[in-house]
Amino acid sequence: xxxxxxxxxxxxxxxxxxxxxxxxxxxxxxxxxxxxxxxxxxxxxxxxxxxxxxxxxxxxxxxxxxxxxxxxxxxxxxxxxxxxxxxxxxxxxxxxxxxxxxxxxxxxxxxxxxxxx
Amino acid sequence: xxxxxxxxxxxxxxxxxxxxxxxxxxxxxxxxxxxxxxxxxxxxxxxxxxxxxxxxxxxxxxxxxxxxxxxxxxxxxxxxxxxxxxxxxxxxxxxxxxxxxxxxxxx
Numbered sequence: 001x002x003x004x005x006x007x008x009x010x011x012x013x014x015x016x017x018x019x020x021x022x023x024x025x026x027x028x029x030x031x032x033x034x035x036x037x038x039x040x041x042x043x044x045x046x047x048x049x050x051x052x053x054x055x056x057x058x059x060x061x062x063x064x065x066x067x068x069x070x071x072x073x074x075x076x077x078x079x080x081x082x083x084x085x086x087x088x089x090x091x092x093x094x095x096x097x098x099x100x101x102x103x104x105x106x107x108x109x110x111x112x113x114x115x116x117x
Numbered sequence: 118x119x120x121x122x123x124x125x126x127x128x129x130x131x132x133x134x135x136x137x138x139x140x141x142x143x144x145x146x147x148x149x150x151x152x153x154x155x156x157x158x159x160x161x162x163x164x165x166x167x168x169x170x171x172x173x174x175x176x177x178x179x180x181x182x183x184x185x186x187x188x189x190x191x192x193x194x195x196x197x198x199x200x201x202x203x204x205x206x207x208x209x210x211x212x213x214x215x216x217x218x219x220x221x222x223x224x
Contacts, residue, residue, distance in 0.1 A: 034213070036161075044153075044161065044204055046213035058211045094160060102208050103151035103166035110160060 001025040001106045003095050008111030011085055015115070019080040021095030021108055029053070029073035032098035035080045036107075037091035045091075049098070050078060063089075085115045118143045120205055120216035128224040135192040137219045139205035144185040149208040152181055152190045155218075156201040164203075165190060195221070 007019040021033070035047040048069040049058045057069050066085075071078040078095055092110040099105035119142040129135055139150070147168035153161040163172040165181035168188055178193040192199055200223050205216040 036213075043218045044155075044206075044215040046215065049213070060212065099163070099166060101210075102149055103163055103172075103206065104153075104161075105163055105172070107160045107162070 001097065003097065003106060003108030005093065005095055005108045005111040008093065008113045010114045010116060012117050013086060013115055015085050016081070016083040017085065017113060019082070019093055019095075019111060019113070021078045021080075023076045023078070023095075023097065026097070028076040032101065033069075033071065033078040034096045034098060034104055035069060035078075036094045036096055036104070037089075037113075038094070038110075039088075039091040042091075047093070048080065082113070085113075087115050089113060090115050118145065118207055118209070118214055120207055120214055122203075122205055122216035122219045124219060125217075126220045126222060128222050129195055130224045131195050131197055133195050135190075135195055135199075135221055137190040137203055137205075137221070139183070139188040139190070139216050141186045141188075141207065145207060145209075147184045147188070150181075150183070150188050151206045151208065153204045153206065154199075154201050155204065156198075161204065192221075197223075 002024045005021045034049045050069045068081040094110045095108045096104035097106040121140045123138045150168040152165040155161045169181045180191050202218045202220045204218045207214045
């Protein structure tokens with residue numbers, strides 16, 4: 001199993017960014033996927049979840065209306081579209097493979113998003 | 118639901134037993150309680166799901182228990198690679214909550 005995130009970088013407050021997470025080594029289209037973030041020196045914060053077929057999505061209140069999760073099973077990729085970014089969105093963003101809606105079975109290595117002017 | 122982990126930091130020596138606590142503000146099914154390990158500079162790793170089920174490849178010195186509002190992770194004999202931060206997690210139907218973490222450091 002491998003999850004590889006990309007798309008992080010430095011963005012100004014109010015800006016937008018799209019993160020990608022490419023999965024391999026498993027049947028990507030059969031599993032839900034999550035995004036989780038970790039601010040520098042802080043704990044883990046769940047961000048969003050998408051069902052295996054893209055039919056259902058959930059988003060944390062802290063990013064609701066600003067972040068959107070989506071997936072393309074033909075490309076084995078899940079995305080996180082982030083807009084109206086704030087300084088407090090600065091974090092390493094991880095994607096994670098769902099384990100039958102009880103835990104996160106496997107995590108990617110993360111991609112750093114820094115919101116700064 | 119808020120998950121409170123204690124202690125914040127646990128200072129122990131290799132070979133000692135570590136007991137980490139995770140307390141929830143409301144009771145929930147143990148099926149949805151998981152534990153993760155995160156070493157410095159590394160990605161989190163699933164240790165325990167369903168409160169007491171070890172994930173694939175997790176050594177049997179790690180065990181989880183608890184129900185209702187009180188859950189715990191026990192490391193029977195600490196090895197050098199076990200010094201890390203541990204997080205508990207509640208997986209709800211529409212959201213996920215993490216505890217603040219317990220750091221296990223070398224005494």
